[in-house]
Amino acid sequence: MPVCRLATLLLCAGFAFRAGGQDAASENPRERIRAARQLAEQGSSAIPALRKLLQDPDLEVRLEAVKAIVQIGTQHSLDALIEATRDPDPEIQIRATDGLVDFYLPGYVKTGLTATLRKVGKTIKAKFTDVNDQVVPPYLEVRPDVIEALGKLASGGSSMESRANAARAIGVLRGRAAVPDLLQAIRSKNTQVIYESLIALQKIQEPSAAREIAFLLRDLDDKVQIAAIETTGLLGNKEALPQLYDVLKTARNAKVRRAALTAIGA
Numbered sequence: 001m002p003v004c005r006l007a008t009l010l011l012c013a014g015f016a017f018r019a020g021g022q023d024a025a026s027e028n029p030r031e032r033i034r035a036a037r038q039l040a041e042q043g044s045s046a047i048p049a050l051r052k053l054l055q056d057p058d059l060e061v062r063l064e065a066v067k068a069i070v071q072i073g074t075q076h077s078l079d080a081l082i083e084a085t086r087d088p089d090p091e092i093q094i095r096a097t098d099g100l101v102d103f104y105l106p107g108y109v110k111t112g113l114t115a116t117l118r119k120v121g122k123t124i125k126a127k128f129t130d131v132n133d134q135v136v137p138p139y140l141e142v143r144p145d146v147i148e149a150l151g152k153l154a155s156g157g158s159s160m161e162s163r164a165n166a167a168r169a170i171g172v173l174r175g176r177a178a179v180p181d182l183l184q185a186i187r188s189k190n191t192q193v194i195y196e197s198l199i200a201l202q203k204i205q206e207p208s209a210a211r212e213i214a215f216l217l218r219d220l221d222d223k224v225q226i227a228a229i230e231t232t233g234l235l236g237n238k239e240a241l242p243q244l245y246d247v248l249k250t251a252r253n254a255k256v257r258r259a260a261l262t263a264i265g266a
Contacts, residue, residue, distance in 0.1 A: 024049055029058040036061060040068035044076040051080045059089055066092050070099035070109060078103060082149045085166075090159035091117060091124045097153060097162070100146050101169045104136050108172070113165045126161055128192060134172050135203050142173045151178030154185045154197065164192040171200030179204060183212045191221050198227040202234050210237035217243045226259045233263025 024035035036053050039046035046068070053065035066084045069077045077099065084096035098112040109115070111134075116127045136142070150173070153166035167185055170178045182204075185197040194216070201209050216228035217240065229247065232240050241264065248260040 024053060029056075029061055032056060032058065032061045033064045036064035036068050040071045043072055044074045047072065047076050047080055051083065054080065054084055054087070062087060062089070062092055063095075066095050066099070070095060070102065070114075073099070073103060075103070078143065078146065082145055085149045085153050088158050090157065090162040093153055093157055093159075093162035094124075094126065094165050097150060097166050097169050100150065101172050104140060104142055104173060105134060108134070113161070113168075124161070126165075128164065128168070128196070132168060132171075132196070132199050136173055138174070142175065144177060147173065147175035147177045150175060151181030154178065154193075155181040160188070160190040160193055163188065164190070164196040167193060167196035167200050171196070171203040174204055175200075176204050176206055179206050179209050183209060186213060186216065191224055194219075194224050195227050198224070198231045202227075202231050205235065207235050207237075210235035211239065214240050214243065217247060222253050222256060225256055229256070229259040229263050233259075233265075 023031055024039070026032055026035070032053060036050065039050055039053075050065045050069050053061055054069075056062050056065070062084075066081070066087075069080045069084070081096045081099045084092055085100075087093060087096070094113050094117065098109050098114040101112065102108040111129070113126045113128060116125075116129075118125050147170065150166045150170050154163055154170060157163040157166055163185060167182060169175075170182060179201070182197040182200055186194045188194065198213065198216070201213070210232060213228055213231055214237070216224060217232065219225040219228060225247075229244065232244065244260050244264050248257055248264065251257045251260065
């Protein structure tokens with residue numbers, strides 16, 4: 001490589017790691033936080049510096065780094081966001097997840113779980129929206145490593161919120177390769193994780209998954225039971241007909257009975 005070109009590259013790298021006068025390598029976490037915010041304004045060229053900040057020992061620095069990467073939102077952000085899904089902090093996992101979906105479905109960050117995140121002491125609070133009908137068009141190809149990362153989060157994220165959010169993301173992206181992770185997630189005993197995993201299976205429409213959810217047809221939570229019944233009907237599991245008839249006869253909840261009747265008719 002010519003010396004002049006190498007010097008130019010080194011100069012650009014140095015500029016990226018020292019954003020707007022803020023030193024991303026400073027010993028002061030506040031300086032590194034400000035640097036992350038300013039790096040976001042540089043676009044894709046700042047991704048290498050932001051990836052370094054994803055390894056920062058200070059949680060707030062890592063949070064600002066992932067926010068900046070999501071804000072940049074180009075294809076160059078994907079590898080960094082996949083890396084961020086492996087962070088042990090649930091908020092970072094959630095933000096990385098929504099950022100990955102946002103690349104394929106622009107605007108998702110404004111409507112996903114990220115939009116409701118708030119800190120309460122040392123914990124985070126978020127609220128899932130009742131509307132869960134977003135899905136990318138069938139012709140859109142999502143990178144396999146994106147689905148793999150989301151699958152690992154759905155089955156083993158550091159909080160139930162980040163797991164449920166990853167399950168929802170898999171459904172939005174039609175992540176068929178993550179079906180085994182979703183089937184593992186439905187055994188989490190957490191209502192939101194189970195529900196989001198079932199809705200994701202509805203969107204993916206993988207018939208082989210139908211048998212694995214049959215045990216949820218008698219779930220004690222009406223929301224989960226109805227989702228399991230609807231999923232069973234949508235996936236065409238004829239083997240579950242005896243169970244559906246039993247639910248139809250014994251269920252006290254009118255919505256559960258209607259769901260069973262529809263699934264039987266399907």
